[in-house]
Amino acid sequence: MENGFNSSKPSGLRPPQTRLPQLSSSTTTGLHEISESQSNTRMGPSANATSGVKRGLPPPGTDPAPSASGDGFSPGRLSAYRSRLLTSIAFAVMQPEPKRKTLVEKASEFPGGARSQIAAPTPARSFVKGSALKDIQNPNNKNNAWDVDERLGTFESEFKAMKDIINHSIIGQKTLEEDVATFRLKATELESLKTDLESKKTEMQSELDKAERRIFTLERDLEDEKRARRNDAEDLLREHRNDIDNRIRDFNREKDDLERESRKRLQALREELAADFARQLSEAHKVSEDLEKLLDEEKQSARLRVEESGKDLEAQLIQFEVTKKELERAKVIQDDMNAQLCRKEARITELENQVSAGQTALIHLKGDEQKQLENFRLMAAEKKAAQDEALAAKREAQETKAKLRVEETRRRKLFEQLQTMKGNIRVMCRIRPGRNETECAQIATEVGDYDDHIGKMTLMVPTRNYLQQEVLEPKPYDFERVFIPDEGNKKVFDEISQLVQSALDGQKVCIFCYGQTGSGKTYTMSSGQDSIIPSATSMIYQATEELKDAGWQYKMTGSFTEVYNEKLFDLLGSDGTRNQVELRQDPASKKFYVTSQETDLDSPDAVQTMLETAMKNRTAAATKMNRESSRSHSVFTLKLTGTNADGTVSEGVLNLIDLAGSERVKESQVEGDNFKEATSINKSLSTLSQVMTALADNASHIPYRNSTLTRMLESCLGGSCKTLMFVMISPLRDDIKETVSSLDFATTVSKAKPGQQGTLKAIKTGRSGTVKKTVR
Ligand SMILES: Nc1ncnc2c1ncn2[C@@H]1O[C@H](COP(=O)(O)OP(=O)(O)OP(=O)(O)O)[C@@H](O)[C@H]1O
Known part of the structure; x- marks a missing residue:
């Protein structure tokens, strides 16, 4: 070319x-x-x-x-x-x-x-x-030839430029291809990094769970150990004290008895011996005197007979013989008397031996006394050892207390992390028992292999198919926990007790009971000793006692407010009646608070009295308005102020809210005052739902001010505050519309933003559901 x-x-x-x-x-x-x-x-x-x-x-x-x-x-x-x-x-x-x-x-x-x-x-x-x-x-x-040269020149330079551009573009393309390859490589690396991070996250989650379980076990063990040690030390001390006292008492009694007895016996023996001896001695003296007298008389008469007559020698000799015999007889008597005397002397020796045995016994008893004293000394030494042991146990308990304080701080931190991971807005469902099987709707609940807890349920909702025949359509729901009818109030409280603990740890907590009339809101919240309010307060009392060991002193106050037709009433008015109160705004924080009376709850009895007064006032108001079901919301507010030995202050609030029945106005076909009530209930419930949804979506505007209830609870809803919504449902077929409406409301509330609820969802999806029970 x-x-x-x-x-x-x-x-x-x-x-x-x-x-x-x-x-x-x-x-x-x-x-x-x-x-x-x-x-x-x-x-x-x-x-x-x-x-x-x-x-x-x-x-x-x-x-x-x-x-x-x-x-x-x-x-x-x-x-x-x-x-x-x-x-x-x-x-x-x-x-x-x-x-x-x-x-x-x-x-x-x-x-x-x-x-x-x-x-x-x-x-x-x-x-x-x-x-x-x-x-x-x-x-x-004529200029063509010159133009051609010039143009060809231009062309060549342009062609060159073009080629450079093409080359440049090829190089650029290659660089781009290399970049693409590098980015692909990076994307693969990032993918694997993401997988690693996810697995680490799962590991950390399980570690956290383990740590929590370990803390729980440690706390329980520590508590058991402490209690056992305290009881052992006290028992030991008491036992020792009683033992020593009893032994001293027994010893003294025995000693006195023995002394008295031996004294008595000795005296008796002495007296007896002395009497016997005196008697025998006097007898012996008498016999001897008689014999001497007789011998003297015979001697005198013989001398007289020898002196006077000397004549009848034979008679004298016979007389002598008689006298001699008499003398011999007297000698036998004297021997007998001597033998008797010997016997008496032997008896005296025997008695003396007995006396000395008594004295030995007395000495022995005195020796026993020494022994007892020795025992006493031993017991005193044992007591001292027991006291030392008790002191060591006390020291150990103090050390344990110090450890407990550190553990308590750690526990609070871990507990808070765990609760945050569970999410700040949580929803649980409770199914009330039905009267009989035929009246009940079909509700299937599912249990997961993660734990025994049921989280999913399917409601068979009657609908009409294209042939206008009634068919049952399954409607699935998924909550954090579903309580089936045979699970009692205790199970419910066990599940939520962690939130009560959060309030003790200084968090603001709201627990709502939502559902149609008769679905079990009041039953769950405040009727019976195992319902939430009494269980929560007794748990708090117990925990505050135990927290004393960890250096915490708590003060608990309570108030009970009713929201009816957007107005507020104090159920614990100063005169024990139901008084209207108002909502005021704190100028500093701009948050609203109610002017209800705050009662010091320093004993479980005080809680009981407060609950009774509140319930009485609520029922009286309902009766006055001829209402059977609760058409008002009741809010029980517990304020827990804890002060630690190191000066830390914890201010927790626990709001336990029994909402009014959630019947829809259209369904209940009410008029007049009842219509006003129903409208106000609907308004406050829908505002509550909007507030929860806005909080869940992290919206910039939260419509707290749209109802009295939400305005009142503003400081305890949102942010790091913990909210638990209990949706109560009836299993009855007749109530199916209300049940679906309640469950839909709860589902709306349970939809929380991913940042807050991500972990919970992960936990929940870890459960592979298998149908366990059909509620009848
Ligand atoms: N889980 C349950 N187990 C046994 N009985 C229950 C249960 N739930 C509710 N009940 C019974 O059902 C009846 C209605 O319950 P409750 O008064 O608690 O309903 P409620 O939702 O508070 O109604 P209201 O909105 O009218 O106040 C009560 O007699 C209660 O004892």
């Missing part, structure tokens, strides 16, 4: 095709088509030339807008270059015939040129219509 151009153009310009191998295939195709047009124009003017050009270039007038990429190259500009190029080629066509042939031949040497031959090349007639071409065709125009 270069040769062709050289031979036809003395200007020495090189044709653009010589650099084509450097370009991409798409670009070369474009340039081949330019060559084809060049060859076409050399073959002579033809009407088809235009179409030949159009194959490779955009049609005139359809030039696209300049490239937005900012690389300076655009299809519009390319088209302009091509047009100029073709115009230049048209000049070449004006050269003598043999030269044109050479150009065609050269053009056909390139792939595009070969194709152009096969595809019946057309002359670029459209371009020769231009004024410049006319000038070229005019043989009289």
Whole structure:
């Protein structure tokens, strides 16, 4: 081609095709088509030339807008270059015939040129219509040769510029492709990072659950241990004290008895012995005196007989013999007396032995006393050891208390995190028991394998099909928890007790009971010792006692307010009656508060009395207005102010709200005052729903001011405040419309913003539901 151009153009310009191998295939195709047009124009003017050009270039007038990429190259500009190029080629066509042939031949040497031959090349007639071409065709125009050179020069520089632009664009495209590849790589990395983060999040969640369980177990163990130790120490001390007292008492009693007994016995023995001895001695003396007297008399008479007569020797000898016999008899008597005396002496020795045995016994008893004293000393030592042990236990208890304080702070933090994860707006459903199976609607509840809790339910709603036959259509609902009829108030309170704990920890909590008349709102909230209000207050009392160990002192006050027809009444008025009160605005915080009386609740009895007064006043007001069902909302507000030893103050509020029956005005077909009541109830309930929805959506405007109830509760709704809505439903078929309406209301409330409720939803979706029970 270069040769062709050289031979036809003395200007020495090189044709653009010589650099084509450097370009991409798409670009070369474009340039081949330019060559084809060049060859076409050399073959002579033809009407088809235009179409030949159009194959490779955009049609005139359809030039696209300049490239937005900012690389300076655009299809519009390319088209302009091509047009100029073709115009230049048209000049070449004006050269003598043999030269044109050479150009065609050269053009056909390139792939595009070969194709152009096969595809019946057309002359670029459209371009020769231009004024410049006319000038070229005019043989009289002497300036043509110079113009061609100049134009070819321009063409070459423009062509060069164009090629640079194309090259630049190719490089740009490659860079872009590389960027795309890099971004894809990054996207894959980010994807895997996201998966990792999600799995970490799940792990952390389970760790948190474990930690909570561990804290719960630790707390319980700690408490049990503490209680057991305290009881053991007290029992031990009491036992020891009693034991020692009893032993001392027994010992003294025994000692006294023994002393008395031994004294008595000794005295008796002494007396007996002395009497016996004296008696025997006097007898012996008497016998001896008698014998001596008799012997003296016989001696005297014998002396007299020997002296007076001496005559009858034989008689005297016989007398002597008699006297001798008498003497012998007296001697026997004396021996007998001596034997008796010996016996008596032996008896005295025996008695003396007995006395000495008694004395030994007494000494022994005294020895026992020593032993008892020793025992007493031992017991005293044991008592001291027990006291030491008690002191050690006390020290340990104090250390445990200190640990408990730290654990309590940690627990509060973890508990708060857990509650936040559960979401600030939560919804649970409770199904009241039905009277009998035939009157009940079909409600299927599902239990998940996450835990025993039921969270999903399906209500079979009667509808008409296209044949106007009544069919049951399943309507699924999904709440955090569904309480089936056989689950009592205790189960309900167990589930929500964490929110009561949150109030103790300084949070603001609202628990609502919503539902149609007779669905069990009052039953759940305040009737019976196991309903929410008494259970919550008794839990608070117990917890505040236990928290004393962790350094917390709590004060609890309560108020009971009724909202009826948008007016407020204090159910615990100063004179024990129901008084109208007002809503005031705090100038500093701009929040509303009610001027109801606040009662100090320093004992469970005080709570009971307060509840009774409130219920009595509420019922009296209802009776006065001839109402059977509650047409007012009642709000029980517990304020819990805790002060820690380190000066920390915690101010929690627990609002327990029994809402008025949610019957729709249309359904209940009420008129007059009742219509006003129903309208006001509907207004406040729908405002409550709007407030909850706005809070859930994180809306900039929350319509608190649209009803008295929401205005009153403004400071306890939204932000970090915790709200639990209990939707109470009746299982009766006759109540199905109200049930659907209540459940739909609750579903609206349960739709919370993802940031708040994300974790809860994740927990909930972790449950794979299986139908467990059908409520009858
Ligand atoms: N879960 C339950 N178990 C046993 N009995 C229940 C239950 N729920 C409600 N009841 C009984 O149903 C009746 C109506 O209950 P309750 O007064 O609590 O309804 P309510 O929704 O407060 O009605 P209202 O809006 O008129 O105040 C009561 O007799 C109550 O004892």
